[in-house]
Amino acid sequence: MKERELEELFRDAARTAPPAAFDAADIAARSRRVTARRRMAATGGSLVAAAVLAVGIGAGTGMLPSEPQAGPSPRTTAQQPMPRTGGTDSGPSVLGLPGGGCGPDERLAKALATRLPHTSGNMPLAARECPTASRAASFRLVEGESKGRVTAIVSPVATVPPERREPGTSRMPDGTKLAVERANSGRVVMVRSDPDPGAQAPYGDRLSAIAGDLAKRF
Numbered sequence: 001m002k003e004r005e006l007e008e009l010f011r012d013a014a015r016t017a018p019p020a021a022f023d024a025a026d027i028a029a030r031s032r033r034v035t036a037r038r039r040m041a042a043t044g045g046s047l048v049a050a051a052v053l054a055v056g057i058g059a060g061t062g063m064l065p066s067e068p069q070a071g072p073s074p075r076t077t078a079q080q081p082m083p084r085t086g087g088t089d090s091g092p093s094v095l096g097l098p099g100g101g102c103g104p105d106e107r108l109a110k111a112l113a114t115r116l117p118h119t120s121g122n123m124p125l126a127a128r129e130c131p132t133a134s135r136a137a138s139f140r141l142v143e144g145e146s147k148g149r150v151t152a153i154v155s156p157v158a159t160v161p162p163e164r165r166e167p168g169t170s171r172m173p174d175g176t177k178l179a180v181e182r183a184n185s186g187r188v189v190m191v192r193s194d195p196d197p198g199a200q201a202p203y204g205d206r207l208s209a210i211a212g213d214l215a216k217r218f
Helices: 003-016 024-061 106-113 204-217
Strands: 135-143 146-155 168-171 177-182 188-195
Touching: 106 135, 106 146, 106 204, 146 204, 177 204, 188 204
Parallel strands: none
Antiparallel strands: 135 146, 146 188, 168 177, 177 188
């Protein structure tokens, strides 16, 4: 084939080629869509990275709540130790044990027992009442028709009512007798005899001597 004939063939093929399926406008539009997708992808990646960073910072600084840690369960009410309460026994008590009143004080009980022969074998009792910071001891006695309790109390002056501080003896309407003396220590010594109903006060006529003897010891 001659060169001229070949050129004509190429020229004819170019003239008979089908028209293009897209033009410059289509190319520009496709280019814009591709650019937009790339921008969106880049933005999404940045947001994910920022979220991961924020979670890491929050967990490290305690800004975000952490998972509750397992620990021992709280003790129930049944497991709590029960509080201990003191007794309210108001009856007699022996030496060294608490009573409902005051005492009995061991030293004072021994001193009082030496002045009360009828206490042989009797257990010292707590006084039914006494001032604050007092020593006290009491014995129940039976001496013929005299029945009741003889109680000795040694108290600081400031805790004794003024009418009970002065030395002397007195008798109350119920038959109770009281003797008061001042001890060598400055304390007030009171010895009282409380008779049973219908009986006489035991050792009623010897209370003053007993109080005087205890005043020398306390």
